[in-house]
Amino acid sequence: MSSATIYDVAGAAGVSLATVSRVLNNPEKVKEETRQRVLKVIKELGYRPNVIARGLASRKTTTVGVVISDITRASVAQMLGGISDIAQKYKYSIKMFAIPEDSDVLDALQNIVAEQVDGILYLNDELNDKDVDLIKRMFLDNNIPFVFANVVTNDPSVPTVSIDYYKAGYELTKNIIEKGAKDLYFLTTARRYSVNDKKEEGYTKAMKESNLEPKVIRTSGDTSINKPHFETFFADKNVDGAIAVRDSIAVSFMNTALDNGKKVPSELKVAGFQNTKYAVLARPQLTSIDIPVYDIGAVSMRLLTKLMNNQEVENIRVILPHYIMERQTT
Amino acid sequence: MSSATIYDVAGAAGVSLATVSRVLNNPEKVKEETRQRVLKVIKELGYRPNVIARGLASRKTTTVGVVISDITRASVAQMLGGISDIAQKYKYSIKMFAIPEDSDVLDALQNIVAEQVDGILYLNDELNDKDVDLIKRMFLDNNIPFVFANVVTNDPSVPTVSIDYYKAGYELTKNIIEKGAKDLYFLTTARRYSVNDKKEEGYTKAMKESNLEPKVIRTSGDTSINKPHFETFFADKNVDGAIAVRDSIAVSFMNTALDNGKKVPSELKVAGFQNTKYAVLARPQLTSIDIPVYDIGAVSMRLLTKLMNNQEVENIRVILPHYIMERQTT
DNA sequence: CTGAAAGCGCTTACAG
DNA sequence: CTGAAAGCGCTTACAG
Structure with a gap:
C-alpha cells in the first residue's frame, strides 16, 4: 500500500540514493547504463518521488x-x-x-x-x-x-x-454613439475598483468627445438586486443606450427594459463586457467586449x-x- | 526577508524546539507560563511553521x-x-x-x-x-x-x-405531463454517463406510467453546436415539450424554437437542470431543477x-x- | 513539564 | 560517474 521510497529503488538497483536522485533530476550526470537500470526499477516499483520531501530538501515546491x-x-x-x-x-x-x-x-x-x-x-x-x-x-x-x-x-x-480596459470602454462607447445613442448610460458596480474605473474613464472620454453628458449609475453586481433598481429607472429617465461592466448586468438591465416595453436595439442599445455565455444565450443576443x-x-x-x-x-x-x-x- | 524558523523561536524564548512544537500542536502539554512566553515570541517574530517540513515530519499535509x-x-x-x-x-x-x-x-x-x-x-x-x-x-x-x-x-x-437524479427526472417529467405535454422529448448528452442516465431513467419511467412514448435525443454539450442540430428538429417533428439535462442546452433549444415561431410555454414547454444564472436570465425564464x-x-x-x-x-x-x-x- | 535525539524522504555540495 | 554525509524544518516517542 504505502508506496516505494528512494531507498527501495536504490536498494533494488544496487546504487546509492544519490544516484537515484540524479537520474530524476540531472540524468546527464549518470552513466547511460546505470540510468537505464535505475529507470527500469523505478518503473517496476511504480516509484514516484514524494513531493513534500523533495520540496523540503530543494526549497522548491513546484x-x-x-x-x-x-x-x-x-x-x-x-x-x-x-x-x-x-x-x-x-x-x-x-x-x-x-x-x-x-x-x-x-x-x-x-x-x-x-x-x-x-x-x-x-x-x-x-x-x-x-x-x-x-x-x-x-x-x-x-x-x-x-x-x-x-x-x-x-x-x-x-x-x-x-x-486595455480604458481603450475597450472608449471604443465601445464610440461605437454605440455612432449608432445613434445619445442618452447613453454607464452601469457599473457600487464598489469602486480599478478595472471598472478604467472602463468608466474610457466611456467618459468618448462621451465628452461627442459633447454628450456622461451618466454613470452604480448598482449591485448581484443581478437579483438589480431588477427592482432598474424598474424605477424607466419611469423617470430618458435612455436610449446602456453599457454595463458585466454581461450579466447588461442582460438583467435589458430584460427589465423589454418588460417595460422598450424595443432593443431600435429604442435602446445595450452592451456588456466579457462576452460570456450569457451574452450568447440572451435574446436579443448581446453585444459585448470579448475578453480573452x-x-x-x-x-x-x-x-x-x-x-x-x-x-x-x-x-x-x-x-x-x-x-x-x-x-x-x- | 526569509521567515523565522522554529529554531529562532526556541532560541529567543529560551526553550527547546520540541517545546515550541508542542505549543503549536499540543498546547495542553506545556506549562501555562512557558506557553505564553513562546506565544509572545512567535508573534514578535511573525513565525509561521513551514507546512512542508511539518508535512514531511508528521506525514499529514492538511x-x-x-x-x-x-x-x-x-x-x-x-x-x-x-x-x-x-x-x-x-x-x-x-x-x-x-x-x-x-x-x-x-x-x-x-x-x-x-x-x-x-x-x-x-x-x-x-x-x-x-x-x-x-x-x-x-x-x-x-x-x-x-x-x-x-x-x-x-x-x-x-x-x-x-x-437523487432519478427522482428529479421523474418528478420533473410528471410535472410537465400534468401541464399537458404529450410529445415530450428528453435532450441529453451524446456521451453516456451516470448522472444523466439517472435523469433519463426517471424521465422514461414517468413517460411510461402515463402511456407516453419516451423520446430521447442525444446532442452535444456544446451550445454552439446545438443550434444547427435543433434547427432541423422543428422541420420534421411534433414536439410540445422538452427537458434538457442542462440549463444551457434547454435555453439554446428554446431559443431555436422561438426563432422557429414556437410559443413558449403555450405550444412548447421547456425545462432544464441546475437552476443556473442562465435559467434566470433567459426569456421566458426557465423552469429548472434546483441543485444545491x-x-x-x-x-x-x-x-x-x-x-x-x-x-x-x-x-x-x-x-x-x-x-x-x-x-x-x- | 521539558529536552535530546531520531527520523520523515528527499537534494546537494564534497570527495574520490 | 558514484557514494557518504549533511541538511531542509519540522514531529514525536523516549527519558528524565
Whole structure:
C-alpha cells in the first residue's frame, strides 16, 4: 500500500540514493547504463518521488498559489482553465486560496507564503491602486514572485496581464454613439475598483468627445438586486443606450427594459463586457467586449514561470487584445 | 526577508524546539507560563511553521486534492466555493488538479497521490460505474480517503454526495405531463454517463406510467453546436415539450424554437437542470431543477474531513434535497 | 513539564 | 560517474 521510497529503488538497483536522485533530476550526470537500470526499477516499483520531501530538501515546491477573492465570478473558471493548462505543461501544481469576503487580506497572504509556494497568481480582484501597493510590498518582503491577472494598476513595477480596459470602454462607447445613442448610460458596480474605473474613464472620454453628458449609475453586481433598481429607472429617465461592466448586468438591465416595453436595439442599445455565455444565450443576443479570459490565465501563468526561474522578461505588463463582438443589441 | 524558523523561536524564548512544537500542536502539554512566553515570541517574530517540513515530519499535509475533469462546467465554481469554505474552517488547503481531456486518468491520479494529499475530492465527472470502480480501487490501494461529489454510482461502498437524479427526472417529467405535454422529448448528452442516465431513467419511467412514448435525443454539450442540430428538429417533428439535462442546452433549444415561431410555454414547454444564472436570465425564464451545488461541495468536504480523521460516519452516501423551480417556460 | 535525539524522504555540495 | 554525509524544518516517542 504505502508506496516505494528512494531507498527501495536504490536498494533494488544496487546504487546509492544519490544516484537515484540524479537520474530524476540531472540524468546527464549518470552513466547511460546505470540510468537505464535505475529507470527500469523505478518503473517496476511504480516509484514516484514524494513531493513534500523533495520540496523540503530543494526549497522548491513546484507549486503556485492562486489567490481568488470571488470564486463565483463567471470568468474565474475559464481563467483557472488557462492557468491549469500552462501549469501542467511546466509541471507546477496549483494551490487554490479563496480569500473570504471580510478577512484581513495581508494576513491571509502571509499564510499562503507559509505554504511555501514558489510563486503567486493574484486573480481579478476588485483592487484599487492602494491595495495593490500593499500586496506588492508583502510579496517583495517575502521574496516571492507574483503576477496580477486581470487586475490593473498604474505601478510599472507590478507584473500584470490584462486587456486595455480604458481603450475597450472608449471604443465601445464610440461605437454605440455612432449608432445613434445619445442618452447613453454607464452601469457599473457600487464598489469602486480599478478595472471598472478604467472602463468608466474610457466611456467618459468618448462621451465628452461627442459633447454628450456622461451618466454613470452604480448598482449591485448581484443581478437579483438589480431588477427592482432598474424598474424605477424607466419611469423617470430618458435612455436610449446602456453599457454595463458585466454581461450579466447588461442582460438583467435589458430584460427589465423589454418588460417595460422598450424595443432593443431600435429604442435602446445595450452592451456588456466579457462576452460570456450569457451574452450568447440572451435574446436579443448581446453585444459585448470579448475578453480573452482563458488567455489571461495562461499568459499570467507563463509569465510567472519565467519570474520564478529568474528568466529575463522583456515586458512584465502584458496587454492582451480585445474586440467588440457585435450582436443584436446594438 | 526569509521567515523565522522554529529554531529562532526556541532560541529567543529560551526553550527547546520540541517545546515550541508542542505549543503549536499540543498546547495542553506545556506549562501555562512557558506557553505564553513562546506565544509572545512567535508573534514578535511573525513565525509561521513551514507546512512542508511539518508535512514531511508528521506525514499529514492538511491538504486535499480536488480533481476536476471539466473546469468550464457552470457548476464547478460554485462547488469549489462550498469546498473552499469548509476546507478553510477545518484548516485544510486545496490543491486543484484538472485532468486533461484525453489523458490516462489512473496515471494522473497516481501523480496526485504522490503529492501526498490527505484526501481526494472527485468532482462531478462524466463517469460511469466501471470508471468509478477503477478509480475507487486505486484510492483504496493507496489507502487514501476520497469522496465523489455529484457523481452517482450504485456501489454502496463509495462515499458520494449528490441529489437523487432519478427522482428529479421523474418528478420533473410528471410535472410537465400534468401541464399537458404529450410529445415530450428528453435532450441529453451524446456521451453516456451516470448522472444523466439517472435523469433519463426517471424521465422514461414517468413517460411510461402515463402511456407516453419516451423520446430521447442525444446532442452535444456544446451550445454552439446545438443550434444547427435543433434547427432541423422543428422541420420534421411534433414536439410540445422538452427537458434538457442542462440549463444551457434547454435555453439554446428554446431559443431555436422561438426563432422557429414556437410559443413558449403555450405550444412548447421547456425545462432544464441546475437552476443556473442562465435559467434566470433567459426569456421566458426557465423552469429548472434546483441543485444545491454549493452544498454538494461543502458537504463533500465535510464528509472527507471525517473520513480523513477516521471518524465514525453514519452514512457515506449523502443525498441532498432538490426541488423544481417553476418559472415561465412550463 | 521539558529536552535530546531520531527520523520523515528527499537534494546537494564534497570527495574520490 | 558514484557514494557518504549533511541538511531542509519540522514531529514525536523516549527519558528524565
